[in-house]
Amino acid sequence: AQSVSQHNHHVILSEAASLELGCNYSYGGTVNLFWYVQYPGQHLQLLLKYFSGDPLVKGIKGFEAEFIKSKFSFNLRKPSVQWSDTAEYFCAVSNDYKLSFGAGTTVTVRA
């Protein structure tokens, strides 16, 4: 069975700081990888995805993620966060119909 672990439960940082959220998964086959974001009171939105090709993927709002196959990792990064990046971030993995989610990381950006 697939499992996804996110390293941080809650991250607090100041505006303009850099953000990196860790995600590791356990599955031996080919997987598709996703980062979703949930802003307060809103639905889950796709930030970025990796299916194949360049392991460094760029998403919306200045986010990027790097797939490192040997480490089973798909870490999310943003060089300089804004207050509006305050949200919950979910890593997810899929190799079939379902998405398997990590527990989520709450990111609080202080102005």
Place this chain on the structure above:
Amino acid sequence: EPEVTQTPSHQVTQMGQEVILRCVPISNHLYFYWYRQILGQKVEFLVSFYNNEISEKSEIFDDQFSVERPDGSNFTLKIRSTKLEDSAMYFCASSRQGKGNIQYFGAGTRLSVL
């Protein structure tokens, strides 16, 4: 931008009652999903649905649960006899294609079983 819409946003019910959670997927999508998130826990897959059939379901999706696409636009999740432990946020999602495709989520229905 097309959205998945869910109603109601909050449903309160008594233990043992039946509830129906409603979803309107994005109009040209063919695959539909339900997930749930118990407070403080991970988002968990319940079921996927395609061509009027369940294509995959989790262990959570037992005989108390059923899904239906009663018309060309709605996709419903029914819980026949609710238990306290069914209290959770239920998310509907849809995708244009199946395996590994991008899933678009609704805002969720918070179900509170008293």
